[in-house]
Amino acid sequence: MRTKTSPLNRLFMALVFFFLYAPIFVLIVFSFNDSKSRTVWQGFTLDWYSELLQDSSIMSALSTTLLVSLLATLIATVAGLFAAIGFYNMKRRLRAPLMTVNNIPMTNADIVTGVSLCLLFVAFFGLWGSVAEWFNGVQSVITLPENLHMGFGTLLIAHITFDIPYVILSIMPKLRQMDRNLVDAAQDLGCTWMQAFWKVVLPEIKPGIVSGMLIAFTMSVDDFVISYFTAGSATSTLAMVVYGMTKRRISPKINAVSTLLFVTVLLLLIIVNVREARQEKAIKKTAEVRR
Amino acid sequence: MRNRRGFFALPYVVWMALFVVAPIILVVVYAFSAAEGGFVIQFGSLTLHLTLDNFAKMGDYLIVFTRSFELAIIATLLCLLIGYPLAYVLARETAGVQRVAMMLIMLPMWMNFLLRTYSWMSILEDTGLLNQLFSAVGIIDLGNWINSGLNSLCAALNSGPVALLNDLLGTQWALDTARATDMEFFHMINTSGAVVLGMVYNYLPFMVLPIYSVIVKLDDSLIEAARDLGAGTSRVFRKVIFPLSLPGVLSGITMVFVPSVSTFAISKLLGGSNELLLGDLIEMQFTGMAYNPYLGSAIALVMMVIVVVCMAIMNRFGEGEEQAVML
């Protein structure tokens, strides 16, 4: 549905985007402030950036954040793809309840997901402790660790758990839109199921996979609450460091790291968009030539 | 290929059982137990103290429930009020503008929401940027001037007509004459207003994206048909566009309301933990000042049930059948 837009509409859009970006602009400006103050401008400096690079807690939190988001996105995308194909091939009676369960992490409040996973991990560690103790007691070939604790592993599990549903929900509609006969046709023409999958199904549902990946990554990067309850004491994500800082003294290093993140993401998005736009143009051109 | 590859989902079904269903069962078990006392059940080395005490205490927290739901409802309505027109306007733009706008809406989400909320702290503080702006532009002086004007007006009324009325009726009415006239700033941080602002700011994209994705897919011919049949713009909107965009609206409401009602970071950062919300209450019992995971689980469970019931009622109005309407 495309009709002309009035200047009033444009003004409204501009206002909303101003609302969305003003705080980010403030963050960026004060990363160059020559003072610890978050509200009074006292000259330009790059000190916070050099201090940021030397701050091991922020830097390791940054790499934890990126690593857990990337790994969780990758694993969730592959797992979600398999699960979506599985669900698609199920009878509705079986699929419906499973999809309801699948929706739980998305519609449930983050804090409930976080707290419940935390309870689960702790309960499991307790169970594991007694099993390991018994196991180490009866034999001495392998020693199992008796004390497990939350850390990167539990953080990753939590992220995968809340990422998969988004991937599935982006892939399912694409699967449904696909012509069922395509796979059969490919197989009739001598493809194995695997070949048919790679050559026919995957290209059809590719946009769904990509957008699922994108949403999963966004959710992972944006998450604070679930990480807070599942990361344990030694691992922290960037958000947890920021939260810890807001309970104490806030350092403009946080502004500096936000600015770097923002600029990186902005550049990435611009590159991707320019490339897509070019591709689209190229496709249009070839289409016109053919006509 | 139907019915042959269903087993592909098996690993994920096991995963869900472990990491989605089991944790929720644990929350339920915790909600119905306590550290000691109660009805004791023994499973090997595991001891459960079953009790309903946690729910008996729930009445004390009624005010927190109402406060959280109130703030979340306000935030959701505001998001809808801003988000729907934005999505609608966006959907009518050219493809290029749409692409850029979508990018701009997604972009902030790639900086963690705590970073964005933290920025609002420096904007809203008493000595913050907004107050600096206000005092530079003279808005605060204007406020003082209006207040002093109102004060003298009320004083005049008090000595005049109000006094007359009091004499007549034997009452003690008086209009407020003590409005602050020496304000140096507007107090914004650590109020419920700041918390609602934080919610709207953070969750607005969750409202815009699903609505936009539904509206943009609407069939142009449907709208044309309505027009051809003589419907005016507003009638087309009311009878065609809005009903068809309802799934997006419902999905947006869920995606804004649920995180708003359960937040604890926003209320801590912008609300100064002056008025506890449900999220604060739960967090406090798990990692905070008053350790009691049993009560914390019970509160979480009650909140979850209320939210699920609300959503179920709401979804009866639109067919929200398993569809992802986000991008």
Added chain:
Amino acid sequence: MKKTFSLLLALSMVLGFTLTGCSGGGSGRVVNVCGWGENIDPDLIDQFEEETGITVNYSEAESNESMYSLIKQGGTDYDVIVPSDYMIAQMIAEDMLAELNFDNIPNYSLIDDQYKNLTYDPENKYSVPYTWGTLGIIYNSAKIDEEIDSWSVLFDPQYAGQVGMIGNPRDAIGVALMYLGYSINTTNEAEIQEAYELLSEAKANGVYQGFFMDQLYDKMEGGETAICVYYAGDFLSMYANNNDLRYVVPKEGSNWFVDAMCVLKDAEHKEEAEEWINFICKTESSLANMDFIWYASPNAEALEQYPAYYAENYGEELAPELYEVMAAPADVLANCEAYLALPSDIQTLYSDLWIQLGIEG
């Protein structure tokens, strides 16, 4: 899409290597320490890591109560924790702490006898004192004209909107109890209830901006908050950034606390933990730490040498009134009381009242 995948994969692998590169260094010996925010000189951590090859993971808790929650909740792997006196007593009672092997902590002998065998650990089997100090009122003399000498300012509507109340139940209710003239260790529920009413009324009157812990650093230094209740050492940190601030131990008396290092019962790195504790007890470490966190050390030598150390480092004398804030003299301490562990029903009452206080609009 394959390209995107391989790009992501490559990125995460690079990141993975950098990560393991960071944490995998050293001999693999580790000690996990949990203390308060800004309560350790980070250089000491580096120094200890260099000397011993043990990696220190320092994490922070907001208050005694939240440290207790984090440990109780499970899934964390702290070895050394640094709670305050009353919490140590509670943890000993709940069998959460390990008995220390003092053969591994020879520097324990440097600790002043005054801080050994205190009521929270009568036989001194579980803890080694880390810092001590007083609780008091910090106020901004540029914003408050009169001299404050009483807890009453915390409940006085005259200061509406200017007070940052302390954000943990023991100190907040304790302060109210002291103002009312009761003991901070009272088990009389009526007295505690009365203290709660006092806080609740002040909150309703808008006296408090909020209930804060370490956020007070920024708020006091920046002038957002004019009056607060906090610890002596932290006042000195704030004073370094804002000379208008004043510290007072009110006339009604106050709390005198000891924070001590303990090792958790299920600690996996007990030896490393004891090595860390021994390192911290050294006089040089205590001096450096005191200079960073401004809390008084229980190391007698270090406390005595500190003014000289300060003069040498900064080329100026340490003002005696600041030294007195840090190491409160006997006449101030005589007016102060230590927190004792409370019986569990009173603990529950504290938690309930604390939640109640937060709930009220």
